[in-house]
Amino acid sequence: MSLLPIQPPVPFRPTIWVAATGARAWLIIACLVVAIFIATETRLSGAEEPSFSEYKVKAAFIFNFAKYVEWPPAAFSNATSPIIVGVGADSPLYSELESLVRERHVAGRSLIVRTCENSIDAKAVHILFLDTASEERFAPLLHEGGNPGILTVGDSQNFTENGGIIGFVEQTSKLRFKINLKEAERAHLKVSSQLLKLAVVVERKDAS
Amino acid sequence: MISRAVGSAPSLRAQRRRVSLFSAAVLLSHAALLFGTPAARAADGDNLADMSLEQLMNVHVERVYSASKYEQRVTQAPASVTIISSEEIRQFGDRTLSDILRGVRGLYVSNDRNYSYLGIRGFLRPGDYNTRTLVLIDGHRMNENIYDGALLDEENTIDVDLIDRVEVIRGPSSSIYGSSAFFGVINLITKSGKSVNGSEVSTQAGDNGTYKTRYTYGGVIGKDLEVLVSATYYTSAGNPSLYYPEFDPRISDNPAAANNGVAVDSDAEHAYHFFTDIRYHDFTLTAFGSSGTKMIPTAAFGAVFNSRGEYSSDQSWYLDFKYNHHFDDDAELLVRAFVDDAHYLGYYPTNNAEPSEAPDIVLNRDMADGRWAGLEAQFTRKFDDRHTFVAGAEYRRNYRQIQLNYDDLDPRYMYVDDHRDGHVLGLYLQGDYALLSNLSLNGGVRFDDYFTAGEHALSPRFGAIYRPTSESIVKLLYGEAFRAPNAYEQAYLLNGDRLRPEKIRTYECVFEQYLQPHYKASISGYYYQVKDLINISGDDSAFQTASNLGKTDTIGVETEIEAKYDNGFMVRASFGVQDSDDRTGETTSELTNSPRYLGKLAVLAPLWKKATAGFELQYYGAMDTVSGVRNSDFIVGNLTLAQRDLLPRLNASVSVYNLFDADYAYPGSSDHVQATIPQNGRGFRLKLDYRF
Numbered sequence: 001m002s003l004l005p006i007q008p009p010v011p012f013r014p015t016i017w018v019a020a021t022g023a024r025a026w027l028i029i030a031c032l033v034v035a036i037f038i039a040t041e042t043r044l045s046g047a048e049e050p051s052f053s054e055y056k057v058k059a060a061f062i063f064n065f066a067k068y069v070e071w072p073p074a075a076f077s078n079a080t081s082p083i084i085v086g087v088g089a090d091s092p093l094y095s096e097l098e099s100l101v102r103e104r105h106v107a108g109r110s111l112i113v114r115t116c117e118n119s120i121d122a123k124a125v126h127i128l129f130l131d132t133a134s135e136e137r138f139a140p141l142l143h144e145g146g147n148p149g150i151l152t153v154g155d156s157q158n159f160t161e162n163g164g165i166i167g168f169v170e171q172t173s174k175l176r177f178k179i180n181l182k183e184a185e186r187a188h189l190k191v192s193s194q195l196l197k198l199a200v201v202v203e204r205k206d207a208s
Numbered sequence: 209m210i211s212r213a214v215g216s217a218p219s220l221r222a223q224r225r226r227v228s229l230f231s232a233a234v235l236l237s238h239a240a241l242l243f244g245t246p247a248a249r250a251a252d253g254d255n256l257a258d259m260s261l262e263q264l265m266n267v268h269v270e271r272v273y274s275a276s277k278y279e280q281r282v283t284q285a286p287a288s289v290t291i292i293s294s295e296e297i298r299q300f301g302d303r304t305l306s307d308i309l310r311g312v313r314g315l316y317v318s319n320d321r322n323y324s325y326l327g328i329r330g331f332l333r334p335g336d337y338n339t340r341t342l343v344l345i346d347g348h349r350m351n352e353n354i355y356d357g358a359l360l361d362e363e364n365t366i367d368v369d370l371i372d373r374v375e376v377i378r379g380p381s382s383s384i385y386g387s388s389a390f391f392g393v394i395n396l397i398t399k400s401g402k403s404v405n406g407s408e409v410s411t412q413a414g415d416n417g418t419y420k421t422r423y424t425y426g427g428v429i430g431k432d433l434e435v436l437v438s439a440t441y442y443t444s445a446g447n448p449s450l451y452y453p454e455f456d457p458r459i460s461d462n463p464a465a466a467n468n469g470v471a472v473d474s475d476a477e478h479a480y481h482f483f484t485d486i487r488y489h490d491f492t493l494t495a496f497g498s499s500g501t502k503m504i505p506t507a508a509f510g511a512v513f514n515s516r517g518e519y520s521s522d523q524s525w526y527l528d529f530k531y532n533h534h535f536d537d538d539a540e541l542l543v544r545a546f547v548d549d550a551h552y553l554g555y556y557p558t559n560n561a562e563p564s565e566a567p568d569i570v571l572n573r574d575m576a577d578g579r580w581a582g583l584e585a586q587f588t589r590k591f592d593d594r595h596t597f598v599a600g601a602e603y604r605r606n607y608r609q610i611q612l613n614y615d616d617l618d619p620r621y622m623y624v625d626d627h628r629d630g631h632v633l634g635l636y637l638q639g640d641y642a643l644l645s646n647l648s649l650n651g652g653v654r655f656d657d658y659f660t661a662g663e664h665a666l667s668p669r670f671g672a673i674y675r676p677t678s679e680s681i682v683k684l685l686y687g688e689a690f691r692a693p694n695a696y697e698q699a700y701l702l703n704g705d706r707l708r709p710e711k712i713r714t715y716e717c718v719f720e721q722y723l724q725p726h727y728k729a730s731i732s733g734y735y736y737q738v739k740d741l742i743n744i745s746g747d748d749s750a751f752q753t754a755s756n757l758g759k760t761d762t763i764g765v766e767t768e769i770e771a772k773y774d775n776g777f778m779v780r781a782s783f784g785v786q787d788s789d790d791r792t793g794e795t796t797s798e799l800t801n802s803p804r805y806l807g808k809l810a811v812l813a814p815l816w817k818k819a820t821a822g823f824e825l826q827y828y829g830a831m832d833t834v835s836g837v838r839n840s841d842f843i844v845g846n847l848t849l850a851q852r853d854l855l856p857r858l859n860a861s862v863s864v865y866n867l868f869d870a871d872y873a874y875p876g877s878s879d880h881v882q883a884t885i886p887q888n889g890r891g892f893r894l895k896l897d898y899r900f
Contacts, residue, residue, distance in 0.1 A: 052256060054269045054281065060256035061264055068261075092678045092722070100257045132594065133645035157538075157590075175269055198261050 057175055058168060059096040062129060062153055065166060066106045068195035071126060072188040075149030076109070083109050086116040086125030088134030097129075123147065130154040130164070148188050160203055165189070169200060176200045274344065274375040274395035276638060276650070277384050277598055278540070278588045283681050284640070286650040286671030288314075288378040288718050288732050288766075294399065297368055299812055300822040301848030301863030301893065303414075304368060305360045309394070310826055312376050313782035314766050316806055317360065318874035320885045321450075321475060322504045322520055324360045328378065328391040329734065330762050330788040332801040334834045334877035335744070340390035340691055340710075342381070346398055346485075346494065348528045351388045352550035353606045354576040356694040362479045363500025363522045365396070367422055367440040369410055369897070370483060372399045379714050379734070380689030382667035383652040386602065386634040387692045390712055391736075398485060401426035401436035407900050414893035416475075417445030434487040439480070442500075446475025447888055450505045454881045455513045462881060463563035464507060467514045474505035474516050490533045497525040508879045511556040512569060518557055524550040540588040547581040560615070571616040576696070579608040594642035598652075602634040609695040626699035632692075633657045646675040658692050665690040665709050683718040697742050697754040708756050713737045728770045736762040743792065760799055762788040776814040783807045798832050801875050805829030805841070818852040833875035837883035842872035859897040866890050 066083055083106060087094045094115060101111035116122045116134075119141045128150050130138055135156050142152065142163035152164045159167030160180040165187065167178045178201040184191050196202055256264065275285035282289050290312050302308045306317045306324040316327040326338050333340070337357030343350040345366060350358045359365065374396055381389035404426025412420045424438040449470050454460055456469025479500030486493045501521040507513040526548040533541045554574035561568035586600035606629050613624035638652030650671040657664045669687040676682065693707035716734040723729070741758025764786025772778045784806040788799035807827035814820055823845070830841040845868050850861035866872075866889060873884035 052267055052270065056256055057264060057267050057269055060259060061261070063257055064261045064264065094678075104257060136645070157592075170269065174265060174267065176265065195261070198265065 053096075054175075055093045055096045056100075058129075058155070059093060059100045061168070061175060061177070062093075062097065062127060063100055063104065063106075063111070065151065065153065065195070066111065066127060068192040069151055069184075070190035070192070071149050071151075075126060080108055082112045083127065084125045085111055085113045085127045085129065086122055087113060087129045088116060088131055088137075091129065091131050091134065093129055093131070123150070125150060127151045127153060130156075130159075132156045135159065135162075135164075150187055151189055152183075152187075160201070166199075171200075179203070272375050272377075273347075273397070274393050275377045275381070276596075276640065276652075277347075277586060277600070278596060280596075280640070283675075283720065284648065284673060285377070286640075286652075286669065286673065286683065286685060287381070288683075288685075288716065288730075290376040290378075292374040292376070294369075294372050296812075296822075297371060297374075298859070298861065299820050299848065299850050300810065300824055301846065301850070301861055301865075301895075302368055303893065304362055305365045305374075305394075305396070308368065308371075308374055309360065309376070311808060311810060311824055313768050313808060314378060314764075314784050314806065315376065316803060316828055318801070319887065320508065320874065320876060320880065321506055322502055322508065326360060327801060327803075329736065329764055329766075329784070330786040330799065330802040330804075331391055331736070331738075331760070334801050334875065335879055339388065339694060342385050342389040342393045344393065344395040345496065346528075347395065347530075347544070348494065348526065348546060349385075349388075349548075352524065352548070352576075353578040353580045353609055354550070354552075354611060354695045356388055356691070359522065361500070361502075362442050362477065363502065364479075364498050364524060366398065366481060366483050366496065366498075367438065369422060370398050370424065370436075370438055372397050372403070379685060379716055380667070380669070380687040380712055382656075382665070382689035383654045383669035383687065384598070384600070384636050384638060386632070386636075386654060386656045386667075387665075387690060387709070390689045390691045390710070398483070399426065399436065401434040401485065401487070402428055404436060408897060409900075410895065410897040412893055412895040414444075415891040416447055416888070417443075418893070419443055432488055436483075436485040438483045440482075441478075441480045443478040444476060446473070446477060446503065447505075448473055448475075450475060450886075452506070452513075452882055454883075455507065464510075464513050464559065464881070466512075471505035471507075471514045472516070474503050474514065474518070477502040490531055492528075492530040492532065494528040494530070495526070496528075497523075499523045506876075506880055506882060506885060509554075509556050509572075509574075510558060511572075512559050512567075515557040515569075517571070518555060520552065520554045522550070522552050524548070538590045542584075542586040542588070544584040545582070546584075547579070549579045550576075551578070552576040558615070573612070573614055573616055575610070575612040577608060577610040578606070578695075580604055580606045594648075596640040598636075598638040600636050602636075603631070604634075605629075605631045606695075611696065611699050624699060626695070628695055628698070631659050633659070648673050656690070656692075662706075663692060663709055665692070679722040681718075681720040683716075683720075685714070685716040685718070687714045687716075688712065689714075693742055693754070697744065700744060700754050707742060707754060708740050710738065710740050710742055710756070710758075712739075726771050726773055728772075729768065731765065731767045733765045734763070736760075738762075741792070757792055759791040760788055761791060762786055762799075776812070776820070778810070778812040780810045781808065800832045800834050803829040803831040803841070815849070820850050822846075822848040822850065828872075831875060833883050834878050835876065835883035839873060839875045839884045842870050843868070844870055844872060857899045859899075861893075861895045863893045863895075864890065865892065 085097060087097060094113060097113045101113060119138060122128050122138060122141055126149060135154055153166045154164045155168040160178045163183060165180050165183045169176050169178060177199055179191060179196060179199040180203045182203060270282060271279040272282050272285050272289050272291060273279050275287045275289055292308055297308060309315050309326060310317050314329050318325045325332055326341055328341060337355045339356040343358035377393040381393045385393060404424055406427060408424040410422040420442040422440040426436040428434050449472050452469050454462055455465045457465040481498035484495045501519055504518040504520060511518045526546060528546040531543045556572040557569055558572045559567050560570050582604035584602040588598045590596050609628045611624055611626040615621040634654055634656045636654035640648060640650045642648045653668045655666050667688050667690055671683060671685045674682045689712045690709040692709045697707060714736045716732060718732045720730040738760045740756040741760060742754050742756055743758045744754050764784060766784040768782035770780040788802040789796045790799045809825040811823045812820055825843055825845050827843045828841060831839050833839050844866050846865050847867050848861055848863040852859050854860045869890040873886040876882045876885050
């Protein structure tokens with residue numbers, strides 16, 4: 001059969017590549033790989049932006065908050081008694097927090113996660129996390145405010161406006177937080193300036 | 209008739225086999241060394257507890273955008289959703305969008321050595337170009353305006369290295385996206401300039417003379433201008449010799465048989481693409497351009513076998529200008545203006561002589577040329593932090609829809625000379641209402657008017673999402689979608705009837721259970737009913753006719769289990785069973801290209817400092833083909849060893865595809881003499897990425 005009078009628009013198989021295919025190319029590349037994997041000396045770097053489940057990230061934030069907040073001495077029975085974190089009974093955060101704080105310490109204190117069914121449970125904790133669902137249940141507690149030694153953390157939009165201390169907000173799929181400093185002071189909590197610097201909004205006094 | 213003999217030309221294949229077995233042995237012996245390393249260290253990055261607040265503030269929270277056109281938790285999306293991250297793409301060595309989608313539950317991708325074709329839940333029409341799945345890049349529609357198709361190969365998508373994540377939304381989404389969102393939506397979300405933060409050079413080499421090089425710059429210029437620029441060049445010599453028994457004159461009486469059935473050096477491909485994304489405050493400007501050519505070794509469309517002159521060439525570009533403003537935390541406005549262009553040219557050397565006469569070879573050219581532009585506006589409002597409402601409008605004008613098919617003679621002998629244009633207006637509304645703290649209702653409706661076709665469609669969708677406990681989710685979903693007849697189908701409609709849009713009605717129930725902290729399981733049952741399916745019939749491509757005769761039913765179940773451990777070890781297994789019936793004629797038959805069983809397994813093992821091994825198995829059950837021959841079931845395995853920061857700022861990976869050298873094939877279409885198209889044996893790729 002006669003060959004066609006047309007040609008592909010580009011040279012598809014430059015001769016150098018043809019020579020490199022087959023067993024030789026395989027060998028060269030296999031050797032390269034071995035060399036690379038053996039000569040490895042790695043280093044940390046943080047250019048990537050991995051993504052995680054929302055509750056894993058929130059749990060890590062809460063663990064960090066514990067580092068930047070100082071409780072009144074009366075909140076603990078002694079210098080090593082644990083920081084108790086209370087979470088709404090059906091919150092998915094419970095298990096995330098549980099596995100995250102295991103064997104970790106903040107200023108010599110271990111962390112314990114507990115579920116909170118009612119405001120009596122809630123008053124026995126140092127950090128109280130309220131999701132949108134449980135916020136309604138604990139609304140009276142928030143409204144009263146000034147619960148000494150309880151750092152309230154929530155994820156509803158108006159959490160800090162409604163009397164909560166730290167509220168999560170989301171910006172372009174990353175988590176940020178607001179702080180209501182006035183409520184923190186009423187709860188006798190000292191919030192470090194580092195934490196205040198990272199907060200997107202800090203409410204210092206009553207909106208008039 | 210063609211006598212079909214399954215097998216291969218012995219000498220060539222045997223030789224190839226020996227070569228690849230040898231090199232695989234070399235690779236595997238090294239792999240064994242790697243696996244032998246004692247006590248794999250915990251994967252870094254997963255240790256959120258050790259991150260500072262500043263680091264945590266840079267962590268992405270898993271969200272899905274495409275299901276409802278606003279960001280929401282995956283568990284709250286009114287659809288069955290899968291998200292594939294850039295890390296997974298790297299760790300499993302996915303080369304193209306097709307590779308990524310092959311690993312997704314319920315999806316399957318076939319390839320005829322020209323294009324790749326996506327099947328979702330048992331539905332893949334032979335010979336169409338992904339017209340029933342909507343593909344988006346950052347929300348920009350990629351389906352062109354002739355075939356309404358989106359290409360998944362190297363020729364026509366962005367480089368997979370630029371993808372931050374892929375969102376796969378199963379089920380119809382016409383209620384917000386209009387036509388084409390029939391079986392699903394695939395949104396490619398690209399990396400931002402800021403996250404690239406510097407320059408990146410990537411180079412890769414693979415078997416069959418395949419090379420790919422990419423340069424990307426990303427960063428923030430001055431204070432507020434965020435820029436990403438990327439260019440890629442790809443070339444592949446392809447499989448040097450492909451044997452098709454259907455074209456072997458020794459065993460086939462096919463008059464086109466030649467060269468002992470071997471297509472020599474007819475599988476080459478090359479492509480280049482460009483992508484840039486510039487963001488300034490609320491404004492984003494995106495430009496994309498791509499061009500690719502693939503030689504066709506299969507003598508599809510009745511072309512001359514082993515001519516080395518049959519190929520398809522695709523070019524496309526778009527400009528997209530987006531304004532996205534958050535008024536406060538509760539309201540968001542999105543305005544988008546775009547212009548798109550897509551061009552396809554096929555070269556098909558054809559023998560116009562009768563079998564008894566001397567060959568009379570004429571070049572048949574097939575051409576499609578489309579240009580369109582549009583405007584889109586969408587307003588999203590959140591109430592009370594719990595309810596979300598979306599209202600939007602979209603206008604698209606098809607300036608140019610040209611299809612030509614002619615024999616390249618003087619004068620041209622025209623088979624098809626079709627010029628048309630048109631416009632589409634879509635209006636949509638959607639609401640997500642949290643009835644109780646653990647029960648939300650979702651409803652949406654979109655109205656589309658196709659002025660020129662004189663057609664309109666109304667597509668509703670409803671969903672109820674219930675969380676009986678904090679760790680389990682039940683989704684009940686109902687959807688309707690449509691696909692307007694595309695320009696290609698209208699041009700080939702010769703019998704004078706008016707084509708109506710295809711319609712689908714779907715029912716789905718999804719149950720997801722999280723077994724904290726490591727396990728996640730889901731099961732999904734669905735029933736899909738398609739009617740007025742547009743069938744193209746006729747043996748000769750120039751005399752095909754289209755009609756709304758098709759009718760299909762699909763019922764299926766999918767399950768998936770995923771385990772992730774703190775050290776980075778991950779296992780994900782899924783299995784799907786479905787039964788699709790073609791009820792087009794008097795009798796009911798099994799739908800073609802529809803594997804009853806689909807199985808996927810992915811294992812990711814941390815090896816040592818930032819090194820991972822990603823192993824995949826994909827099982828495709830047997831399926832009927834248009835020719836009546838049954839394509840046998842097969843398992844394909846892939847293995848990728850990836851090392852991050854091999855040397856400072858250098859990432860490397862080595863992949864072996866079709867690890868077990870399985871002999872497998874995908875179904876052909878009526879455009880092929882071959883009932884099935886055999887695929888490549890074991891292959892490899894080495895990839896290096898350097899940041900500076």
